[in-house]
Amino acid sequence: MRRVIIDGHNDLVLRTWRGESALHLDLTAASAADFAGGFFALYVPSPAHPDPTEIPYAVPLPPRIPHAEAARIAGELLATLCALPVHRARSTADFAPGRVTAIVHLEGAEAIAEDLSNLEDWYDQGLRSLGITWSRPNQFAEGVPFAFPSSSDTGGGLTRAGRDLVRACNRLGILVDLSHLNWAGFWDVAGLSVAPLVATHSNAHALCAASRNLTDEQLRAVRDSGGVVGVNFAVTFLRADGLEDPGTPLTEIVRHVDHYVAQMGIDHVAFGSDFDGAVVPSALGGVAGLPKLVEALSAAGYDDDGIAKITHRNWLRVLDATWR
Ligand code: ZN
Numbered sequence: 001m002r003r004v005i006i007d008g009h010n011d012l013v014l015r016t017w018r019g020e021s022a023l024h025l026d027l028t029a030a031s032a033a034d035f036a037g038g039f040f041a042l043y044v045p046s047p048a049h050p051d052p053t054e055i056p057y058a059v060p061l062p063p064r065i066p067h068a069e070a071a072r073i074a075g076e077l078l079a080t081l082c083a084l085p086v087h088r089a090r091s092t093a094d095f096a097p098g099r100v101t102a103i104v105h106l107e108g109a110e111a112i113a114e115d116l117s118n119l120e121d122w123y124d125q126g127l128r129s130l131g132i133t134w135s136r137p138n139q140f141a142e143g144v145p146f147a148f149p150s151s152s153d154t155g156g157g158l159t160r161a162g163r164d165l166v167r168a169c170n171r172l173g174i175l176v177d178l179s180h181l182n183w184a185g186f187w188d189v190a191g192l193s194v195a196p197l198v199a200t201h202s203n204a205h206a207l208c209a210a211s212r213n214l215t216d217e218q219l220r221a222v223r224d225s226g227g228v229v230g231v232n233f234a235v236t237f238l239r240a241d242g243l244e245d246p247g248t249p250l251t252e253i254v255r256h257v258d259h260y261v262a263q264m265g266i267d268h269v270a271f272g273s274d275f276d277g278a279v280v281p282s283a284l285g286g287v288a289g290l291p292k293l294v295e296a297l298s299a300a301g302y303d304d305d306g307i308a309k310i311t312h313r314n315w316l317r318v319l320d321a322t323w324r
Pocket of ligand 1: 201279
């Protein structure tokens with residue numbers, strides 16, 4: 001059976017910009033796997049830190065990246081995305097079987113000027129989604145450090161410019177992504193935004209106590225707003241022990257889907273793979289393994305209607321409610 005799979009997060013653009021080939025998101029394999037696209041992150045990289053190999057871990061927040069430098073690199077990342085064989089999304093009608101449609105997503109808003117003077121220019125160039133922070137501080141908010149076990153309550157919330165950014169995104173119809181924000185930032189956005197709340201690639205803190213994951217209280221806020229959370233396939237955010245073990249079975253992804261359905265209902269659950277940005281279960285491998293994940297959901301009792309909501313309908317509903 002053909003499906004339509006829309007995904008909340010991948011880092012293919014960064015790998016391509018670095019001259020690296022895809023680890024997970026081989027675009028030539030996308031169509032056969034029913035992958036119709038989703039959020040393509042433009043992420044201005046911080047200096048690499050070694051992946052934590054021991055539990056507990058607590059990686060300090062990396063230093064800020066100055067706006068001018070971030071704007072230059074983000075421009076190169078956008079050009080890299082534009083050179084990929086993908087269609088850029090301007091409305092949900094752009095998603096169609098047999099092609100890959102990319103939502104231009106800034107993961108960390110350093111490239112946006114503090115006075116927001118270039119935000120509309122970015123919109124005109126196709127920007128339709130923005131994570132206020134990656135896991136570092138910037139002119140708008142702070143971001144959550146990578147730590148396990150840890151809550152996300154690690155620092156301050158939105159700055160004045162950050163609050164202005166949320167209002168401007170609401171006005172323009174740019175999705176505001178809560179993944180990588182800390183606790184205070186999450187609740188500041190929840191209190192301000194008039195759009196459905198979205199975390200594009202975050203898992204359940206009740207099942208894996210990583211700082212990046214969301215508590216049940218946060219999940220209920222997403223549900224009450226009509227929003228959606230993309231389940232992240234990164235093994236360190238899936239497993240109860242937080243270990244980076246590629247032998248993690250697909251049932252660990254299903255476990256987070258089940259928890260989300262129990263906490264929020266099936267209308268608020270989607271995929272947020274983190275392909276090409278994280279270690280995912282080797283049983284999945286990459287985009288070609290998506291049908292195996294859908295089979296695992298089916299085996300766990302999800303019917304075709306529920307699977308369609310998780311694979312694409314929930315994303316399309318939220319994008320339609322957010323975009324202008
Ligand atoms: Zn991320």
